[in-house]
Amino acid sequence: MADIKFENNNVYINAKDFDLRQTLDCGQAFRFKVDENGVWTGVVKQKVLKLYKQDNFIVIENMNEDEFKNYFYDYFTFFIDYQKIKEMLSADDILKQAISMSPGIRLLNQEKFETICSFIFSQNNNIPRIKGIIERFCENFGEKIDEQNYAFPNAETIAKLDVDDLSPIRAGFRAKYIIDAAKKIHSGEVDIENLENMSTENARQELMKIKGVGPKVAECVLLFSCKKYDAFPIDVWIKKVLEKLYPNGLPECTKGIEGIAQQYLFDYARQIKL
DNA sequence: AGCCAGGACAAGT
């Protein structure tokens, strides 16, 4: 943790491999907002996070060393050496360019139930509306933290609901999938706490027992909440990347970390409107 | 105004 300091009950992280826009608004998380001063706010578990850039540091406000080490070190994937990853992926010219455009992307390691629901909401949907649905989902069924913020609902709460109860969040045909996910997870029929210990393929099959979780959603959950960095979600943007930039398949340097490469390419494709 | 969005499912070849 050479690049991480703990002072004044804040955490200070060297911003070399950490950009807030590139990390919090690159399509992996949907609950972070930025205000006119560049302060990012989001809810993780029961905590309201506030982050901003100050000089060459990313500051996480109101967090002590224990809290960071116990949970957020893992959440912000500080066990990954992004310098080394970027060096490896830069063997490919296209990836090198994508990385130069968004060198501060970090993968997040998010809560599993939240990630499953979020990417069920994402299907055949656009990011601004996904954020709205999730916001209403939390306000209606999540625990209130303060006047502005609600925790993400837990599976137990949602498992007790009927499809009609979800109508205020306006999720459309996805509502029935959310109920199915909550019921199967709460009953233990789908074991999400063990996914990290399973092979990528077995974890994928386990997730796809849920109605509304197909190949794309499963890959996102594996990548964004199960530390499966060989998972490779293919959405419409990545499909275009594969067709236009990699007609002969992904380069060798992505092997084992296809998902991380995917995240650089996803942000790149959207920025240049490929 | 109409096309499209970090897709999945069911029914049809």
Next chain:
DNA sequence: ACTTGTCATGGC
């Protein structure tokens, strides 16, 4: 094993 229509909703 592949293709196609359908599913709600609203952002752009």
